[in-house]
Amino acid sequence: MVVIFLLSCNLWVNILAREQSPIDSLRKLIVPAKSDSSLMKTYLEIGDYYQYSTSDSALYYYRKAYKLAEKLKAGKYIAQSLKEIGRTWYFQNEYDSAVPYFDKALVISRKIGDKKSIAKLLMNYGNIYIKRSIYDKALEYELAALKLYEKIDDSEGYSSCLNNIGIIYYYQKNYPKTLEYYQKSLQIKTEAGDREGMAILLGNIGNLYNDIGETDKSLKYNTKSLKIYQELNDKKGIARIFNNIGEVYVKKKNYPLSLEYFNKALKLLEEAGYKRGISLTLLNIAGVFNITGQYNKALKNEFRALKLAMEIGELNSQQIAYERIVESYKGLGTYKKALQYKEKWFRIHDSIFNTEKAGTVALLEARLQSERQQQQIQLQQSELEKNKAELARVEAEKKRQELERDLFFIVSGLLLVLVVSIFYFYRRKKMDNKRLIEQKKKIDAINKELKDKNEELLATLESLKRAQQQLVQSEKMASLGMLSAGIAHEIxxxxxxxxxxxxxxxxxxxxxxxxxxxxxxxxxxxxxxxxxxxxxxxxxxxxxxxxxxxxxxxxxxxxxxxxxxxxxxxxxxxxxSRLDSGEKQTYDIHEGLDSSVLLLGNKYKNRIEIVRNYASGLPDIVCHPGKINQALLNLLSNAIDSIEGEGKIWITTSWKKDIIKVSIRDTGSGMGEETKQKIFDPFFTTKTVGKGTGLGMSITYGIIREHGGEIEIFSEPGKGTEIVITLPVE
Amino acid sequence: MKKKPKILYVDDEESNLRIFKDAFRRDFEIYTAISGYQGLEILEKTAFDVIITDQRMPGMTGVEFLKEVYTRFPEIPPDRLILSGYAKDEDINEAFKKYKLSKFISKPWEYGELKAIIMNAIN
Structure with missing residues (x-):
């Protein structure tokens, strides 16, 4: 029985939200589709059906559709399912999650040249910018979408765009422009006979007139809108207009009448279980109580609204609630409390700001989190589907049995199911909301942690930079130490x-x-x-x-x-000693080689023969002699170190045009490919701990590159190494 | 007149040999050798009171020379061997431990100091 009840709650959500027959949708779910292609379309339809009400389910079905579309390589549907996933996130106010899907969908739509889809996506981007209060960007996208809709002669999309542009102007308080765009949009909707669209627009215009103080015009438009909503039996819509009318009466200072309208709206919304709407309506009512000095009554409504807003994680309503609570406490003369809530208001204000402006870190984090959520949801959904299949079987069985029973029994049974399922639906919804709030808290905590980590990393980077400088210095000191040992002996x-x-x-x-x-x-x-x-x-x-x-x-x-x-x-x-002199000078590289050989005397004398094949007429080079000497000393020192016992080193110089070449070849141990790959890496050393800094070759490489030269290495294990440096004369 | 003590000085630098000889010829009877090999040859024929050798020399280092002396001429009394120049600590330690090395002096040496060391070794 539990299985049946679980399913029933899902259905009831939809009945309340969409006034559709539960049996119809059940059929849609259960009747197996004939082909992948029709199954995919069915999934998309089911997704649409859930999109406004049960986002988890909508996402689940859109993803299924996406997978099938991928399998069928149907670009149009891949883009559509991605877009709808994005829109589902959009309706949840999860813009950071939505954008990547829109991005992907846009790429595909452009590839297949689906202009309608491109326009729709551009509009969605625009809508996100509106929600984020970045109006110039929003306008840019909406206008681009508008152009495209005009080109493909899509009046529905075109008029929606007009409406959105109107909204942008509204937020920017440019009311004449707002009105202009609303009217244009309304005209097209009217011509197209789009009743719902007309109702929305009439409501928007009514709202606008109220804002600019033309209350009578506002009432006229709102009443027109109300009529259409009533025809369509759209409870949410009706409630919206009741709220609008209530606000008109607030402006007219007719508080009893405004309360009447707000209460009507509240009743409808409570019937529909639309928490966001309830919360906002309660705040409207509280506003009237505040104006009329009934602060305790106001507070009661405000706290209820706040609780609802918190349950659904709606920051905007929370902010308004805090604002109103502050007003009420001020009215009551409880300034301490007022201050306390003012602080909360500031906090939420900041967090809204942060949510909107959070950078890439938040985006990435949100993506990660949403993927995790999706996996979890998918798991739940697949279980649910199993249950549905089971249900199908049970249902069929039940139907057969039910036919045998008398009508009265069926009716009373159904009633029982209805009552219990409402109970389960509320319980589940509550649990879902709790879970969502917890997840949000978790995300917030992770965000904070990431921010801290980021700062920590920056500090680490700074200290690493300092350490690097110190290491370069210590390598210099190590060369100096090697030099002083050599000098002590030679001298x-x-x-x-x-x-x-x-x-x-x-x-x-x-x-x-x-x-x-x-x-x-x-x-x-x-x-x-x-x-x-x-x-x-x-x-x-x-x-x-x-x-x-x-x-x-x-x-x-x-x-x-x-x-x-x-x-x-x-x-x-x-x-x-010229190690750090700033100016470049002309320098005889033979001198550098001789000096290095001389200073390394104690390391090689009496065991290694050094053969010098110097080219005659080798041109002087323009360089930092100290640095070049440091490089030559490093290379020669490595050559000497690579020879255990007795051996030979050849130093050969040559030149061609403006390039000189120095080759240092040894009969040492040589190196394998792996060592060769890493030889210029900082801190890479083949020497035992304490014998080398591992920076010598890396610094040598740096010095040669700084002079516009190159280093090549030829080596084989056991056969020795040849290092060839080429340096430009200037 | 009392007979002068006999000293053998081994160093691969001709100048060092000459200078040593000139500095100490009034005090001791000086024999010089340009390498460890030559030093060993001289040791075959002559008995010495003190042997001084440079450490860093081609072919045979000072420590290696001392090792040869130690194995071939065990009759030489201890505390009579001196090493000079620039050497690694571990080499010097080895010579002290195994080959009866009695003193290490670093270059450049000073006449008075070195004379005192030699006299100390003899007495």
């Missing part, structure tokens, strides 16, 4: 010549000093020369004069050699 021998040599020189001078002194004191006139010479001879032996005398020139030569070699090293270091 210690020649400095030793100078340092120890001077000491020896001092000793030697001390040795020969007495002899020289003695010689200096010789007086050829008076002295006993022989004795003196003998003493000199003796001093010479005592002081190892000959040894010292012989050693002196050699020591001087050694000191000179030491000083020269030290100077040479310091010279080659100088080009590295």
């Amino acid at each position: 210690n021998n020649p400095i030793n010549f100078v340092y120890a040599g001077i000491n020896s020189l001092l000793h030697d001078f001390r040795d020969i000093e007495p002899v020289i002194k003695e010689i200096n004191e010789i007086n050829p006139e008076s002295d006993k020369l022989k004795e003196r010479l003998k003493k000199i001879q003796q001093l010479k032996i005592e002081n190892y004069f000959d040894e010292a005398f012989e050693a002196i020139p050699q020591i001087i030569a050694d000191i000179k050699l030491g000083a020269e070699r030290t100077a040479e090293i310091v010279n080659s270091l100088r080009s590295f």
